Amino acid sequence: MPQILIIDDNPAVATALEVLFSLHDIDTVRAEDPDSGLARLREGGIDLVIQDMNFHADTTSGDEGIALFHAIRALDADLPVILLTAWTRLESAVDLIRAGAADYLAKPWDDAKLMATVQTLLELGEARRQLDARHREDRRRHAALAQGHDLCGLVWADAASEATLALALQVARSELPVLVTGPNGAGKEKYAEILHANSAVRDGPFVAVNCGALPNELVEAELFGAEAGAYTGANKARAGKFEAADGGTLFLDEVGTLPPSGQVKLLRVLETGRFERLGGNRERHVRVRVVSATNADLPAMIADGRFREDLYYRLNGIELRLAPLAARPRDILPLARHFLDGNRPLAEGAERALLRHPWPGNVRELRNVMQRAQLLARGERIVAADLNLPAPPASAPAVPQANDEPDRAEIEAALQRHDGVLAQAAAELGLSRQALYRRLDRLGIRRD
Numbered sequence: 001m002p003q004i005l006i007i008d009d010n011p012a013v014a015t016a017l018e019v020l021f022s023l024h025d026i027d028t029v030r031a032e033d034p035d036s037g038l039a040r041l042r043e044g045g046i047d048l049v050i051q052d053m054n055f056h057a058d059t060t061s062g063d064e065g066i067a068l069f070h071a072i073r074a075l076d077a078d079l080p081v082i083l084l085t086a087w088t089r090l091e092s093a094v095d096l097i098r099a100g101a102a103d104y105l106a107k108p109w110d111d112a113k114l115m116a117t118v119q120t121l122l123e124l125g126e127a128r129r130q131l132d133a134r135h136r137e138d139r140r141r142h143a144a145l146a147q148g149h150d151l152c153g154l155v156w157a158d159a160a161s162e163a164t165l166a167l168a169l170q171v172a173r174s175e176l177p178v179l180v181t182g183p184n185g186a187g188k189e190k191y192a193e194i195l196h197a198n199s200a201v202r203d204g205p206f207v208a209v210n211c212g213a214l215p216n217e218l219v220e221a222e223l224f225g226a227e228a229g230a231y232t233g234a235n236k237a238r239a240g241k242f243e244a245a246d247g248g249t250l251f252l253d254e255v256g257t258l259p260p261s262g263q264v265k266l267l268r269v270l271e272t273g274r275f276e277r278l279g280g281n282r283e284r285h286v287r288v289r290v291v292s293a294t295n296a297d298l299p300a301m302i303a304d305g306r307f308r309e310d311l312y313y314r315l316n317g318i319e320l321r322l323a324p325l326a327a328r329p330r331d332i333l334p335l336a337r338h339f340l341d342g343n344r345p346l347a348e349g350a351e352r353a354l355l356r357h358p359w360p361g362n363v364r365e366l367r368n369v370m371q372r373a374q375l376l377a378r379g380e381r382i383v384a385a386d387l388n389l390p391a392p393p394a395s396a397p398a399v400p401q402a403n404d405e406p407d408r409a410e411i412e413a414a415l416q417r418h419d420g421v422l423a424q425a426a427a428e429l430g431l432s433r434q435a436l437y438r439r440l441d442r443l444g445i446r447r448d
Helices: 011-022 033-044 063-075 088-096 111-146 158-173 188-197 216-224 260-273 299-303 311-315 329-340 346-358 362-376 409-418 422-430 433-443
Strands: 004-009 027-031 049-054 082-087 103-106 178-181 206-210 249-253 274-276 284-285 287-292 318-321
Touching: 004 011, 004 433, 011 027, 011 111, 011 299, 027 033, 033 063, 049 111, 049 362, 082 111, 088 103, 088 329, 088 433, 111 158, 111 206, 158 188, 158 318, 178 188, 188 249, 188 311, 216 260, 260 274, 260 311, 299 311, 299 362, 318 346, 329 346, 346 409, 409 422, 409 433, 422 433
Parallel strands: 004 027, 004 049, 049 082, 082 103, 178 287, 178 318, 206 249, 249 287
Antiparallel strands: 274 284
16 A cells, blocks of 8 residues: 655644545555654655645745755655645745656645546556566566676667577577577677677687678688689688688678578588688588578578578577567667767657667667767757657657656757747657647746
8 A cells, every 4th residue: 555644734734635545545644844754754665745835834935845855855866745835936836846846736735636646646656666676677687697698798678688688598508500580780790799608619719701791702712711823813822711710600690692602512511510612622620600690581582592491401500589679679778878888868858769769770770879869969968859860650659658758958958959949849859839838837947
């Protein structure tokens, strides 16, 4: 059962509030002065505070209430506080709302309005506690996965990423070849690094080759090496990537782009560990753990005769499927903060913009966006405009947030960028003009 602390020196007021809350199954605790109220807060277990602003009948300044509010904030900055007084001063209300007060109500209060505010605040508090508990559980699972493993700096929070990582760690020490599939920019090379770092050959070399960047006529020379004179310009013998990766891991990115001749020779070395350099006749032997990656639909390529079925099954001892970033939304904000490297915090509007964006370029696109924003942003925080993301389509679903409203700094920055034109600022913030008007009034920002 939630518990509310009432700090008021008027017994009649405190009793009326206790009766009102009891009708809604809300427990209350009473304190008659600021000192006893603060002492009760230190004991813990309070979900919300309703405090008077004046504790002496002959004073209406509210100074004691203001001091009490700031003392409560010092004890617990997240605890919601409703201010209650018979002597309302608009300036005090605006100042304390800016400082974090949840609401400012005049006596006599409206029971329905007060209960609606209280229930909303309690629900938000419960949601925050659940979120905190989830974060603690996330940290526990992160620590469990990291224990005894090298995660190569991987940043994740989404359950889909966690399942993929757990599978990667499970198969890392086996000698089976691993095929990592997923869209461009999803982090396939990072998982290849994790597989190597936790494998039996982790002390050996990790060699990465982008097959898609190799001209067809040079694929065999790059992978398997070439003897002098094997092709025009081959003035001396050279080792290939397989020899360079001997005793370690070879990562073949974009493996679906290999030409037929390269596929045949790759299949042989996967089956036997043996190959010949281009233009040579001496058989060489290597022991290499092969991890390959592709964003292509290899089964469809097999059906079209563009990829060998036997090679596919050789490469695909275990498949790691990476979801696109849009399908693992809980990864977005941790990754964004990671790419900022702690230099600037994200404003709420920037977080909403990041969560609404579809991320066709996945993690690579997110990294580029954050690095550009870090370079070009002028304020202390990264705001939505700094991201330079296209506006979401009108049909794009809203991303649920604990607080889905732009804050004061974000609104003021948008107004400054648009020279005070409310319609343009509202469009950037994702609000209607009426919603922006209400937000300006609530925060005490002048419309002119």
